[in-house]
């Protein structure tokens with residue numbers, strides 16, 4: 405047994421700190437058929453908790469426990485709904501300015517504003533990020549360390565300079581990241597603890613498309629999204645001939661992931677030496693699935709129907725997350741995630757809820773018409 409496996413067995417790895425996050429994504433689109441012009445999605449630990457769109461015109465909780473904000477702030481939903489209406493107009497103005505800047509006329513355009521914070525519940529460390537995307541690319545990002553905007557695109561340089569000269573707005577940004585978002589995150593974690601901290605084990609199956617395809621070990625239905633899946637041979641983790649997939653969200657709030665094993669050079673008698681291991685963070689017992697030909701669900705036999713089911717689930721998944729991730733995840737954008745100076749964050753729990761304008765956060769706060777232009 406390897407040292408690492410031994411530690412995993414003892415559950416020592418779970419002593420690692422847990423990072424919690426609160427994140428808002430604002431999406432304004434123009435001329436996307438059958439899609440609301442403005443959508444706001446709020447997430448704690450990547451679980452959707454709030455939703456607003458320009459068709460319903462209401463900010464609404466998406467989890468039972470997310471209703472509970474009114475215990476601390478009775479006017480919460482009304483006030484934040486009004487905030488959403490304002491941000492719709494503000495960001496709609498931005499999209500018009502950007503079309504101009506990029507010499508675009510009609511067609512489909514998407515503007516996104518993402519803001520959030522991360523909190524290490526052991527050290528108390530807080531960091532935050534703020535990113536602006538246009539048509540699927542990074543346009544501007546805010547650097548938490550220097551409290552300045554960065555423009556990866558030439559067309560955004562004028563905007564960057566203007567925003568960096570707006571010291572009052574920058575001070576407000578710093579305040580939201582260091583105080584307001586962590587304040588709300590901690591409060592929401594308190595309400596949602598039993599749901600957010602739960603663990604759910606997945607069902608694990610072996611799938612194979614054609615007799616010569618790799619065998620896929622597919623785990624679906626687990627929570628949270630801190631999990632590992634890998635293949636072992638004679639008890640040793642394999643790194644060759646394996647391909648690890650990403651953790652993906654299911655439409656019911658659980659997650660799925662898979663790892664493929666290419667068996668083309670393995671003789672049938674050796675198959676029994678292989679097994680797939682699924683490990684969920686915080687759970688002692690791994691799910692171990694032996695590589696057994698009779699257990700594999702395939703496309704070309706009677707059990708093909710099961711595989712069809714998987715395809716349907718995947719399609720549902722794609723439909724379900726389109727709204728979330730119109731703006732594709734961009735690794736580069738992660739540069740904004742750097743530890744913040746936490747000296748003023750530690751007092752955040754004492755900030756009163758009446759002074760917070762977040763969770764419906766902070767575009768540039770609506771001001772005069774000229775200032776609202778994305779110049």
Ligand SMILES: *[C@@H]1O[C@H](CO)[C@@H](O)[C@H](O)[C@H]1NC(C)=O
Pocket residue numbers: 505506507559
């Ligand atoms: C937009 O058009 C102007 C004038 O035709 C040109 O100078 C500018 O480079 C164009 N900008 C873009 C982003 O294509």
Ligand SMILES: *[C@@H]1O[C@H](CO)[C@@H](O)[C@H](O)[C@H]1NC(C)=O
Pocket residue numbers: 422525526601
């Ligand atoms: C941090 O999170 C872990 C894991 O969920 C939990 O056991 C622990 O009590 C939390 N610590 C604090 C200080 O909230």
Ligand SMILES: *[C@@H]1O[C@H](CO)[C@@H](O)[C@H](O)[C@H]1NC(C)=O
Pocket residue numbers: 617618666667668669
């Ligand atoms: C599996 O491995 C063989 C050689 O070991 C290679 O020829 C084949 O392309 C691989 N298949 C996949 C799907 O990667």
